[in-house]
Amino acid sequence: MNLKKTFSAFWTLSGSMLEYYDYMLFTYMMPSFGPILLPFEDKSKSLLFGYALLFAASILRPVGAWFMGYVGDVVGRKQGLMISILCISIASLGMGLVPSYQTIGIFSVYIVFMLRILQAMSAGGDLNGSAIFLIEHLGKRPGFASGIAWASTVLGMILASFANYIAVQYEPNGWRYAFIIGASIGFVGMIMRTHIVEGEGFKKKPKIDCSPKSIYPYLSVIGMGAGIGGMYYYTMVFCFNYIRHLHDWNINLALWQTFCFAIYAASIVLSGWLSDYFNLNKIMKFFAFAIIAFAFPCFMFMKCNYMLFSIIMVILLGMFVGPSHNLTFSLFPPRYRYRSISVCYGIGTSIIGGATLYVCTKFISTSFPAIWLISCALMGYLGIIFAEKSPKIEYID
Numbered sequence: 433m434n435l436k437k438t439f440s441a442f443w444t445l446s447g448s449m450l451e452y453y454d455y456m457l458f459t460y461m462m463p464s465f466g467p468i469l470l471p472f473e474d475k476s477k478s479l480l481f482g483y484a485l486l487f488a489a490s491i492l493r494p495v496g497a498w499f500m501g502y503v504g505d506v507v508g509r510k511q512g513l514m515i516s517i518l519c520i521s522i523a524s525l526g527m528g529l530v531p532s533y534q535t536i537g538i539f540s541v542y543i544v545f546m547l548r549i550l551q552a553m554s555a556g557g558d559l560n561g562s563a564i565f566l567i568e569h570l571g572k573r574p575g576f577a578s579g580i581a582w583a584s585t586v587l588g589m590i591l592a593s594f595a596n597y598i599a600v601q602y603e604p605n606g607w608r609y610a611f612i613i614g615a616s617i618g619f620v621g622m623i624m625r626t627h628i629v630e631g632e633g634f635k636k637k638p639k640i641d642c643s644p645k646s647i648y649p650y651l652s653v654i655g656m657g658a659g660i661g662g663m664y665y666y667t668m669v670f671c672f673n674y675i676r677h678l679h680d681w682n683i684n685l686a687l688w689q690t691f692c693f694a695i696y697a698a699s700i701v702l703s704g705w706l707s708d709y710f711n712l713n714k715i716m717k718f719f720a721f722a723i724i725a726f727a728f729p730c731f732m733f734m735k736c737n738y739m740l741f742s743i744i745m746v747i748l749l750g751m752f753v754g755p756s757h758n759l760t761f762s763l764f765p766p767r768y769r770y771r772s773i774s775v776c777y778g779i780g781t782s783i784i785g786g787a788t789l790y791v792c793t794k795f796i797s798t799s800f801p802a803i804w805l806i807s808c809a810l811m812g813y814l815g816i817i818f819a820e821k822s823p824k825i826e827y828i829d
Contacts, residue, residue, distance in 0.1 A: 437569050440628035445584035447517050447621040448562040452588030453595070454524040454614045455555045458548060459486065459669055459789075460596040461607040463676075468532045468604060469540045479673075483790040485541075489548040490786030494778035496553020500561065501771030509565045509634060512557055512770060514625050519554035521618030523547045528611035556778040559585065561770055563757035568633025568766075575712060578757035579704020586697040589668070593693055597686040637828045638765040643772060644823060649763035652818035653776035656756055659812025661785020663723065663752070666805050667745045668696065670792045674801075675738045688739065692746045699750025707755035713816050716759065719752040720813040724806050731802040752812065759815075763822050784808060 466478030470485075496519070504512025526547045533540045563581035570577040595614070599606030644650075672689050707715055726748060730741040764772045788808075792801040 436629050437631070440631075441566055441569050443621070443624040443628055444513060444562050444565050445580065447513060447625050448558055448581070448584045449588040449591070450614070450618045450621045451517050451520050451555065451558050452585040453591045454520045454588075454611070454618055455551050456589045456592040457524070457595060457610055457614060458527065458551060460592050461599065461610065464596075464600060464603060464607045465527075469530060469544050471533055471538065471541065480790070480793055483793055485545050485548060487786040487790050489545060490552050490782040492549050493552040493556040493782040493786075494775050495556075497556035497560075497774035497778035498771055500554075500557025501774040504557075504561050504564075504770035504774075505767050509561060509568070509630055509770065510625060510628050512561050513565065513628075514622055516554045516558035516561065517618055517622045517625060520551050520558075521615045521622065523550040523554070524611045524618065525615035526550075528608045528615065552782070556774055556782075560757070560760070560774045560777050564761060564770055564773065565628075565631060567757065567761050568631030571631075571633050573708055574758040574761065575704045575707030575755045576701075577704070578707070578761070579701040579754045581757055582700045582704070582753055583697040586693055586700060590690055590693040590697070593686070593690045597690065600686070634766050636766055639826045639828055640765075642765070643768040644764065644825075646821075646823050648818045648822040650772070650776050652763060652815045652822060653760050653773050654780040655811050655813075655815025655818060656760055657777035657780025657782075657815075658784035659720075659780070659808050659810075659815055660753055660756060661781025662788045662808030663749050663805060663812065665785050665788040666792060666801065666808065667742075667749045668693070670789055670801065671734065671742055671745065673789075673793065674734060674796060675742070688742075692742060695743060696746045696750045699747050700754040703751040703754025704758070705754075707758060712755045712759060713820060715755060716752055716816050717813060719748055720809050720816070723748050723752065723809040727802045727805045727809070728799070731799065731805070752809075759819050762825070763819060765825055780811070784811065 462479055462482045466472070466482045470478045470481055472478040472481055496516075500512040500516050503515060526543070530540060530543045530547070562584070563578060566581045567574050567577045595610040599610045602609070672685075672692075675685060703715060703719075723745070726744055730745050734741050760773050760777070761769070788804065792804055795801065
């Protein structure tokens with residue numbers, strides 16, 4: 433890769449990292465800002481109400497995915513990625529400045545809801561768009577590029593988790609500083625993205641330059657979005673809230689959560705790298721079944737040894753997720769790839785992923801969360817099956 437391509441890849445990944453820092457900060461900080469911005473002083477009630485807001489806001493994620501995907505396909509990947517990071521930076525700045533519920537009443541809820549909608553819409557445009565951009569630059573190593581793209585978002589989540597660890601020591605307003613700092617860095621990332629260049633993969637000409645007529649590519653991406661979205665929110669967010677429910681939240685648990693994110697990132701990169709040398713579909717199928725097999729034992733015994741069983745789920749999820757961008761990338765021609773993948777993935781993850789925290793928290797005292805995880809793994813598995821049934825795209829040499 434020449435210097436311009438290296439620069440483009442670096443700032444695309446850095447922008448994704450910053451964007452997902454802002455996006456996930458909202459989820460992690462919910463226990464801190466919920467009692468201040470939402471109409472419940474009781475933390476458990478404010479948390480459940482906040483998760484309901486998350487679910488409602490995520491429904492509009494495909495709208496942002498379509499808009500930014502359309503810009504990315506028609507105007508250029510760079511423009512779509514610039515819009516996404518600008519929107520989420522504005523939303524994060526707003527979160528840091530929104531007045532409390534005691535100050536402006538119900539309007540604080542409306543403002544938080546609108547800001548989360550803006551975050552969800554921008555995330556819908558960046559997650560797949562940055563991966564597409566990177567794979568188009570690293571065409572010879574698509575699996576590794578997929579893993580690196582996922583890992584960049586996970587690094588943002590690690591930063592958000594670490595920011596949460598720092599912010600809780602400066603309550604009641606530590607969470608505001610975290611949002612404002614994230615927004616400020618996001619604006620810098622947007623400026624740097626103005627200098628990135630398009631990859632060669634964007635310029636490839638298919639023999640038939642139109643969106644696929646088969647329904648299978650679209651079902652595949654929806655299944656991937658639903659499966660990964662649900663499994664991620666279950667494993668990386670709900671499980672740690674469940675641990676918090678079982679134990680008093682302390683610095684050691686916060687650091688453990690951050691460590692698990694690092695293991696998740698390493699697992700993702702390893703799996704993506706392996707998929708360049710071994711059959712991608714077989715790798716993902718194997719780990720989908722492994723997640724199904726461990727769902728009940730890990731949930732049931734989490735209270736006994738949360739370190740062991742949380743790390744098992746984190747590794748299994750990372751190994752499934754790693755090559756997934758490569759799987760969906762090949763289903764669509766360049767001029768329809770960004771919007772098709774972003775919208776379909778957004779539909780799956782907004783419905784299933786968006787509902788995961790609310791549903792699993794609502795039924796936390798039952799075994800239903802494990803059943804939910806199994807259902808999400810099956811959706812991911814179906815995504816692989818539909819990808820295998822999808823027509824292959826041929827390109828002009």
